[in-house]
Amino acid sequence: MPTFRDIDLGEVTLRCAMEGEGPLVVMVHGFPESWYSWRHQIGPIAKAGFTACAIDVRGYGGSSKPHPIEAYDMEHMVADVAALVERLSPEAPAVLIGHDWGAPIVWNTALIRPDRVRAVAGLSVPYTGVPQRSMSEMIEAVFTSQGRFFYQAWFQNVGPAEAELEADVRAGLRKFYYAISGDAPDGTWPRDKTHGQSLLEGLVDPDPFPAWLTDADLDYYVGEFERSGFRGPINRYRNHDRDFRYLSQFQGRRIEQPSLFIGGERDLVLSMFGKADLVALMKAEMPKLHSADVLPGCGHWTQQERPDEVNARLLAWLKSL
Secondary structure, eight states: OOEEEEEEOSSOEEEEEEEOOSSEEEEEOOTTOOGGGGHHHHHHHHHTTSEEEEEOOTTSTTSOOOOSGGGGSHHHHHHHHHHHHHHHOTTSOEEEEEETTHHHHHHHHHHHOGGGEEEEEEESSOOOOSOSSOHHHHHHHHTGGGTBOOHHHHTTSTTHHHHHHHHSHHHHHHHHHHHTSTTSOTTSSOSOOBBTBOSSTTOOOOSSOOTTSOHHHHHHHHHHHHHHOSHHHHHGGGGHHHHHHHHGGGTTOOOOSOEEEEEETTOGGGTTTOOOOHHHHHHHHOTTEEEEEEETTOOSOHHHHSHHHHHHHHHHHHHHO
């Protein structure tokens, strides 16, 4: 197990799982996860000659959990990561790696605070530039106005989403993790749900769960969320308009650092708003994009479902920097 450090950043304290010595590599998880989602990467990155640091994002696990919705906007998230790098590596910028919501957090930290970021990698969620529209506007146009369910719309009302997930944390995580994994047959994530239905309606609880998430792994996640609840994690989704206003001031900027993308062929993130030439879009915004690999058969939980393949790509890229 790595060593845990609580890093006081002033406004919040972040719990960090750390191992190794050398240039700093910060790993940022997504929803609904924790530092533990990087359990297969921490050791190999440390052995490759780096200081591996996997954080609990604010609102999760052992990190601070401010109450206001606006405390979870992208401006705060970028500030957290930049401040953490400054504390742990004051004399040199760090490499950032993010998955799910962690990917936009690290992409935008690289964009906004290039002084703190040496290189950046995103898993699952590609970077396609400073947004031209608010995500809430896109959700309204593609889903809500058509009467279609979209989980991020369900998350907007404070209370019901938290209550649903906290009623039975184990069952809720099992259903959600499985539904968007590469192991779930087509249709497991129901596409015929209507606006107003809840996240877990229509999702199945698999028996057994795919081998990439063991009972012990699930026990860890369940313990974390039973202690912390889901308000902070879901608040990240309640800042779409605030994020858009903040990011709009950076129109015209590109990510100039060396970058990398790894996704899953069966990850719904890559098709939720229609399919596009993501590689071309990313290269236009990240001229130093090393590669953009989409792993066959892999779902959303990239580094957990395919740790060996992800590690091989990450380590080769890190050593090339």
